[in-house]
Amino acid sequence: xxxxxxxxxxxxxxxxxxxxxxxxxxxxxxxxxxxxxxxxxxxxxxxxxxxxxxxxxxxxxxxxxxxxxxxxxxxxxxxxxxxxxxxxxxxxxxxxxxxxxxxxxxxxxxxxxxxxxxxxxxxxxxxxxxxxxxxxxxxxxxxxxxxxxxxxxxxxxxxxxxxxxxxxxxxxxxxxxxxxxxxxxxxxxxxxxxxxxxxxxxxxxxxxxxxxxxxxxxxxxxxxxxxxxxxxxx
Numbered sequence: 001x002x003x004x005x006x007x008x009x010x011x012x013x014x015x016x017x018x019x020x021x022x023x024x025x026x027x028x029x030x031x032x033x034x035x036x037x038x039x040x041x042x043x044x045x046x047x048x049x050x051x052x053x054x055x056x057x058x059x060x061x062x063x064x065x066x067x068x069x070x071x072x073x074x075x076x077x078x079x080x081x082x083x084x085x086x087x088x089x090x091x092x093x094x095x096x097x098x099x100x101x102x103x104x105x106x107x108x109x110x111x112x113x114x115x116x117x118x119x120x121x122x123x124x125x126x127x128x129x130x131x132x133x134x135x136x137x138x139x140x141x142x143x144x145x146x147x148x149x150x151x152x153x154x155x156x157x158x159x160x161x162x163x164x165x166x167x168x169x170x171x172x173x174x175x176x177x178x179x180x181x182x183x184x185x186x187x188x189x190x191x192x193x194x195x196x197x198x199x200x201x202x203x204x205x206x207x208x209x210x211x212x213x214x215x216x217x218x219x220x221x222x223x224x225x226x227x228x229x230x231x232x233x234x
Contacts (some may be wrong), residue, residue, distance in 0.1 A: 040073040069151040071105040081106055101144040103193045108149060110191050111171035116153045118169060122190035125173040129195045132163065135175040139195055140165065146173070
């Protein structure tokens, strides 16, 4: 085995992404560990060639294999969730802004644990699009969807008959149409990714009310927002 873990290089990133101590093992360890690498690609892109070569040669085999799948290393700042405690995150942007990739990677960060079989922060996730076809073709099977963003050992299985994704660690993501918000009644969710239901504020408000009444009470204020709406439970 050669080289060092990827997190050892966090100290070489810019000041706005300071190094953090290696986290203890647990449901959120994979998320917090990757936080140390935020803005890594930006730093690498501006580094001299010899520094890039040194960086890549110095990585362990496992770190080199993991690098393409660490979204915090490659993401643009607007694609990363807010710091601190929050309930609703709305991403507004035009075509090509990376909204779908941001949503898919956020779902990954919610359901994945430190290892492929380890539990993550969320066990049950709602995937809501304007139509069920949109959820399946864009959010799940799209080029920036969940399946494309998932490494082989953590890639979920699509159960077409039950319209859901199932991860190796047992986490489940169920699909819903925003035009049938009542279908969200009953199931209990830890998190939800709502995509492109910006044709009218009433539709957005209805969906969010079913996911979380406390959030839905103020949803009308976002009636003209476009893009992706992501909700996270307490």
